[in-house]
Amino acid sequence: MKKIIAVLFMLFILVGCGPTEKMAFGKSNDKVIEDISSQEKALGWTYAEIQIKKLYGLDKIKIKGDSENLKVMRMPDDKNSETGEEYKDIYSVRGNYVFQDKVYNFSMLYSLTDEDHYKVLYLVSNYDDSKSISVPLESDN
Structure with a gap:
């Protein structure tokens, strides 16, 4: 029952309370943009939770979703930097999550490939330093 409520809550966040703007994919961007839509923030939150659970094998975490x-x-x-694959629509998500009453931090970078798919470029958490995702990027050099 709790899972159903959590899924409904996430859908509510993604859909929003009013008209939503359709996100454009594949638009070039050459700067950091901090003022993003609530839809983009909700996607980042959702993708982070999914990937943290998957990478670290955790089933019950709670992302701390306040500002x-x-x-x-x-x-x-x-x-x-190795294959030349281009990434557009890149988002950085940094924050904290709670697992078994303990707070952990995380940092994640992902690229939207279309409206329904994304690729994780970077994910690290102090939950387990031996597990991470790190795609070599030109910006790292």
Whole structure:
């Protein structure tokens, strides 16, 4: 029952309370944009929770979704420094989550590939330093 309520809550956040603007995909961006829509923030929050659970094998985490504990920003376009694959619609998500009454921090970078898909470029958390995702990016050099 709790899972159903959580899913409904996330859908409510994604849909919003009023008219929503359709996100444009594949638009070039060359700067950090901090003032993003609530839809973009909700997607970042949702994707972070999914990926943290998947990478660390955790089943019950709670992302701390207030403005003090969660920061979502649009990042400049980038490329894979090894393969040359281009990434647009990149978002940085940084924040905290709670697992078994303990607070952990995380940092994640992902690229939207279309309206329903994304690719994680970077994910790290102090929950387990031995597990992370890190795609080599030109901006890292």
